[in-house]
Amino acid sequence: MNQRELKNLLAEIRDGRMDLDEGLARLRHLPFEDIGIARIDHHRELRQGSPEVIFGENKTPEQLLTIVSAMTGRQRNILVTRLDEEKGGLLVSRWPEGDYDPLARTFCLQLSPLPDLHRGPLLIACAGTSDLPVAREAMVTARMFGIEVEELTDVGVAGIHRLLAETDPLSRAAAIIVVAGMEGALPSVVGGLVAVPVIAVPTSVGYGAAFGGVAALLGMLNSCAGGVTVVNIDNGFGAAFAAARILRRQPA
Amino acid sequence: MNQRELKNLLAEIRDGRMDLDEGLARLRHLPFEDIGIARIDHHRELRQGSPEVIFGENKTPEQLLTIVSAMTGRQRNILVTRLDEEKGGLLVSRWPEGDYDPLARTFCLQLSPLPDLHRGPLLIACAGTSDLPVAREAMVTARMFGIEVEELTDVGVAGIHRLLAETDPLSRAAAIIVVAGMEGALPSVVGGLVAVPVIAVPTSVGYGAAFGGVAALLGMLNSCAGGVTVVNIDNGFGAAFAAARILRRQPA
Amino acid sequence: MNQRELKNLLAEIRDGRMDLDEGLARLRHLPFEDIGIARIDHHRELRQGSPEVIFGENKTPEQLLTIVSAMTGRQRNILVTRLDEEKGGLLVSRWPEGDYDPLARTFCLQLSPLPDLHRGPLLIACAGTSDLPVAREAMVTARMFGIEVEELTDVGVAGIHRLLAETDPLSRAAAIIVVAGMEGALPSVVGGLVAVPVIAVPTSVGYGAAFGGVAALLGMLNSCAGGVTVVNIDNGFGAAFAAARILRRQPA
């Protein structure tokens, strides 16, 4: 029941076509979301301009085809994540206008113009080349939100001069996503250099006592730089989503 | 060596009072920060309007008195965190104009007007009454940044209607800090209701398999609501610092 | 806004005293719970006959006195858990009609007759004498729900004949709470002997590789007896609450 239907219901009462008790009963049994309460409008606000997202891992090729087909009807932009090359190829052969990124393991199908709702640029900094897939997932996601993205790669803390040489992108950024595996130290250094929001993404890069990203996760949670926040291991998508929340332009 | 001194050095070279080799040598041995590189100015920007912060735990009363005394000279506002009642009382007896909050375990000494650099309001929502100390630490910290704060307490997910009744503060918030212990589920629900940034703070509230906040931390890192970010267990201070990064007004 | 107010609102519309847009606006901003949705009534059903519960740990004596005083006004029965002897004594000295149990570490203040809403008996079986505090917390809690309780103590699996000798209480039980620390094996044996619900409570009894109850918790989660369910470490209260959900009599 949308707003119009609710108005109709009230109109029927006003016009005497429905008595009070029936109106009351129907109101009480309305599904929650149909009442149109404000908080849902808020979230819809976020969904404006956001892509439809499908987590591709563990889904069969058939399931993916079915889901994406169903979504194309709504004319929203579509983003599929965690997609190996075989599944990616399948989607591209079905929707050749789509774009599969083998590094990010994402498939993008842009059916509408990208929205222009966010400030920028968003800087995505990456400690080592092995962290690139996660960084790229964040980049693809952010771009599907219409966010301007810059990249900085291979600026791990063991070669600190490489990061420090990049004054300009650090200065320009409206927010920074920092992607790092192993000891996960890069967000602490970046957080100490800039005043804008820093979102840290631990990656599962490493071996042995890296414990699949736990070492990096703990490092980032214990960052000595104030106000660094963290998302789940390898969650490039989530970091970009958080950036979208942050960079959303305030209404005038 | 500040900018003026650097200019003087160049002037001496220009004027022939210093030869090239000596100039080169002095430049090469300059301490890094004295060259006045932009990124440090950036961070200084953040520090504008931020309080000086002292982590009070593990410091002796004598150490605290010494450190706070030294800081009062700079006319910056001072925030001491993780302060038990005995140490808090000591600081209040020495600086009666300061304010000790026994719930937040903080001491604030405001020596300058609070800055007006951030948007607001920041909503701080709290799952249970046992989570209040961490929520209050976040609140005190945010206020020392000059951020307008609203509070929502005891809105745990087992009584979901209590949260859902609070349409207005959820609608108004420019960002939300969500504080929860035990299963740490509140950020997922809040993140699904609003479009603004959500910063989750796990608390060490609970016992047994709560593992001192680990259950809540893992819950928040795995939040099914997109774009929720997380800080360390009980880190109310860090959450408010992250909010300050986010809410900082953009220059015109 | 309760049902009557909602009816009034509709009446105003019907009578033309409120136009459609204003009615729509007011409906959209209704706090959720005031619409009177059934599911809240459901939970109220559970609360019928249940005690008011206060988790006593980490609360100061002053806080406890304040909270209990406030509750006595509602004429509901009151249960305070995790209460050391000092705080327990304080409550007894203030409400001499209350009952402090130093083993269970509970304080009960019965202001109304206990309800008669549950089937029984509930058997609470306990592996070792060190597990007794948790078993007793479960017992006190269940009794405050009006549930008839039987106890079986010191029936650990290393002396399996002691358990097997207790045919009668095992036969009689409508549900069984099994409390055990160390390896937590008792629920598996009990679950294999009976057809009624078995709720397992791991305790923090043990040392070294008991890891504060983790060994028992894991043992119970991996029980080879089908259909055993588990609550948190030392959570005697929660086990009794679960039993109350199970033993609640169905309406005729």
Add this chain to the structure above:
Amino acid sequence: MNQRELKNLLAEIRDGRMDLDEGLARLRHLPFEDIGIARIDHHRELRQGSPEVIFGENKTPEQLLTIVSAMTGRQRNILVTRLDEEKGGLLVSRWPEGDYDPLARTFCLQLSPLPDLHRGPLLIACAGTSDLPVAREAMVTARMFGIEVEELTDVGVAGIHRLLAETDPLSRAAAIIVVAGMEGALPSVVGGLVAVPVIAVPTSVGYGAAFGGVAALLGMLNSCAGGVTVVNIDNGFGAAFAAARILRRQPA
């Protein structure tokens, strides 16, 4: 030795055909279960109407064929769990009257009418579509116990309105199984809405700090909703078994 044989033994003694010492010796060496002690009858009671269950994982196709063949002789209904498609197909080709469910990964062979020994309905609620296999395993299992089942899917807490819209199935349920991965928050919300038993099943859905279901498991063990009980990760079968213990009708 069954009851009749025991009676014969006593008759021989009575009739003087066996002397006391031999009778004593034979009694002392009786296998335990042959004495016919009541507690075994109890469990048999549970087994009435329950299916024979085979855990299919790690078993070879040959082992499965052998075991199922042997069981068909007893005319009990048969349930095989954790069965991949290849093994499932093999069983179906051998017993075409059986039913393989590729989502639940179960094979059911109904050789007798389903029993009518339990109250209902049992609601099985599921946070996300990735949790469906575990929910379906619970559903298939419960149905093999003759329990009426309803399903509620994709009601994760990040879209809380979807759950709250489902007043009716929540009201009707005699017990609820809640299946969730990631942060495992759904049981807390459901437990706060209803008064009936809630059995929580963590799933291994998620990645990174989900740790294969540990995050969900901890979340559920620390649920802030009272009286929620938990089974092992991905243990849909065990949750349904626990529901069967709970919903078993009391004798008149």
Add this chain to the structure above:
Amino acid sequence: MNQRELKNLLAEIRDGRMDLDEGLARLRHLPFEDIGIARIDHHRELRQGSPEVIFGENKTPEQLLTIVSAMTGRQRNILVTRLDEEKGGLLVSRWPEGDYDPLARTFCLQLSPLPDLHRGPLLIACAGTSDLPVAREAMVTARMFGIEVEELTDVGVAGIHRLLAETDPLSRAAAIIVVAGMEGALPSVVGGLVAVPVIAVPTSVGYGAAFGGVAALLGMLNSCAGGVTVVNIDNGFGAAFAAARILRRQPA
């Protein structure tokens, strides 16, 4: 019901004083242990010559006095473990003939001659002086079983020559308990030198990544010496108990 009573029951049947059905009924309701099944005799065999043992930790002084008093009536030897000096002094002041060992934290009250049922000697080897309390608990326990004990202290693997110099006690031992904290490597070296049973006891000695004995426990479980077995952290009592099982003389 002991053997004599069981015989009487059969005699009553034989003599016609009890009919068959009553005899059957009484037999079926016999408590399990009264039937006098052999396996209980077996364990009684172990208990012959073993002390009565009380785990002193977490027991109040009053509880200890009550329990020990009750036990003195049975004329069995009594061993109380995990006893701090205050409680130990209390027991000694009550039973001056008893012996409190402050290092082992044990109290022994010998009311009967020590049994002579075990082979020996048992060697108790100890890596560092900090491991001595656990080694001593094992020694006191073994002596209460009547086992001859030898000690070897401070033979940690970082000074391997100290161990290798002790040819004689290693050659003589009928079994060896090896007590070590930190990396727990001593059992591997000892296990490679001797052919007799080696029981490893990890201790909680160490700090940081020793994790309260977990490092030593893992080291011992992964010992590269074949056939080394392990008990719980700090469980000197359990190691001596295991040695008693091993060293028990076979009947001729």
Add this chain to the structure above:
Amino acid sequence: MNQRELKNLLAEIRDGRMDLDEGLARLRHLPFEDIGIARIDHHRELRQGSPEVIFGENKTPEQLLTIVSAMTGRQRNILVTRLDEEKGGLLVSRWPEGDYDPLARTFCLQLSPLPDLHRGPLLIACAGTSDLPVAREAMVTARMFGIEVEELTDVGVAGIHRLLAETDPLSRAAAIIVVAGMEGALPSVVGGLVAVPVIAVPTSVGYGAAFGGVAALLGMLNSCAGGVTVVNIDNGFGAAFAAARILRRQPA
């Protein structure tokens, strides 16, 4: 350098054919083991009658063929463990007189008569059918030591009557190896029934919170039955080796 050579060296000194300094120098550079110290003889004692053992996992087929070929020269019996069917078949095709056991995943090549150095029988009890591979590895190993073995399978604690019916093998055993996965409770029950040594072997059987055998391992380390010792997860070989240490006959 063996004893004879050492004697020759001394004789050369005595006879003046070697001067003191050269003798001293040669003594100081003697390899340790050539001095013929007793402890090495001790271990050799254990190796008498023990098989040569090869850990087959991670070894290539070629490596296995090379190692076994080299060993056949010494006329010792050979045991290869952790051997999949492919590698096992390879060894059998090369040494048809050998025996590959696909359940135990072992290959035995008996080149000498089995020794008769140990008491028996050794009972190997096993909780569930999934634990059989580990139990069988223990059995094969023990038999290669010449130990008489009995088996007891599927006596898990959820059907405790099955274990209790087995009075005779429990009574006969000189030592017992107990193999169990999931909650690992069987050793506690067995340890309470018998007086002989009990060696517990946790298996990796289970899923979810079984954590690959950790739940069973912790359960066994925390056994409430006194004197139960534990070996590594799935270490059937090690348990049998420990049994060989225990059951070795004492010299007359």
Add this chain to the structure above:
Amino acid sequence: MNQRELKNLLAEIRDGRMDLDEGLARLRHLPFEDIGIARIDHHRELRQGSPEVIFGENKTPEQLLTIVSAMTGRQRNILVTRLDEEKGGLLVSRWPEGDYDPLARTFCLQLSPLPDLHRGPLLIACAGTSDLPVAREAMVTARMFGIEVEELTDVGVAGIHRLLAETDPLSRAAAIIVVAGMEGALPSVVGGLVAVPVIAVPTSVGYGAAFGGVAALLGMLNSCAGGVTVVNIDNGFGAAFAAARILRRQPA
């Protein structure tokens, strides 16, 4: 900007071809590393004579070919680690002068003479044959640094005499890398025998409670031998790198 360019800049100022403000501006925007600060020279010093290193795991064959091709232009020696046989074969077929070691899983391409900058020899001691791949990775790495290496294999602590027989290589070593899995005890023994630096490398050899090398790692971190240092699990490369730091000859 190198030193010469910096000098030119100052010369332009001196000569009046550049005014002060422009010089200041250009200095302030210099990339950090171009200023030629000493610490970068230091590291370059380490890189003198060190190989270029590529971590081969997770890289595709194409990526490897591209990276190695690019590097051959610089005439530095090249070391690729963590390389399976297929990728190794590919590199050898492309650069037949290179050397693939299937045990170490390394590919070396020596394009320049090995440097002679380090003392030696470096001893690499290895507990068991399964630890050899990690030891060999360390050996290959050290040799690419031009370090003389000796090896000692199969000197695990369960056969301590094998280690103690190796007086000479232990005496000669300028530093020792000790590689061990399982309980990781070898570094403690070696550390107690020698005065030179000891670097411990835990390996993932083992099963069950070895937890992929965690047991060995914890053992080494808790070594009772003073001054033993540790690198990550299986990090043979890192250990050799640390040895290169240690063994680097001091300038005269």
Add this chain to the structure above:
Amino acid sequence: MNQRELKNLLAEIRDGRMDLDEGLARLRHLPFEDIGIARIDHHRELRQGSPEVIFGENKTPEQLLTIVSAMTGRQRNILVTRLDEEKGGLLVSRWPEGDYDPLARTFCLQLSPLPDLHRGPLLIACAGTSDLPVAREAMVTARMFGIEVEELTDVGVAGIHRLLAETDPLSRAAAIIVVAGMEGALPSVVGGLVAVPVIAVPTSVGYGAAFGGVAALLGMLNSCAGGVTVVNIDNGFGAAFAAARILRRQPA
């Protein structure tokens, strides 16, 4: 038996005062270390100039007095670590010439001149002021080895310019100990700046997900800077000991 005695023994044989068999017997029963094998001399070499060390934690004041008194007789320098102020004061009152450092929690009693056996200087860098106690323990230890020490404090990575400003001490250092808690990132940055050995010491500074130093430990083990080695959490002593091994001057 020292070398002289061994020579005497051989002389007695030569001179006919002892026959061959007695000589052989005495040689075979020599305690290992008395034979004077070279490897022990090596370690003695390390002990030359090293202090005698006592781990003060868990030792009673009486034990400390006894141990130190006994040691003073040997005229070696004495270092007691992990000493609280009460125990430290006790030692100072007994040996006023000793030095108690309340920050390092050490007591030094210098009875001989400090040795001059090591190169230097050793730089000890420290991330935050809370890490100072561990850094100071390292410093005191190193000085008792006679090593020249420099300190660098409060150079955490969130203020990277503070570290980068310290070109000189970084350039001078012969080896560097890096002490850091929280995320433990400092060793990675330092390791990337210098070519000398870097020993990382994680500290237990931090809270929540710092897990008592585990986060820092994991960070350091996963350092992206090559050749960084690690010691146990808070093990300042061990780091200095490792530095002593490294900095020991080679014989000419």
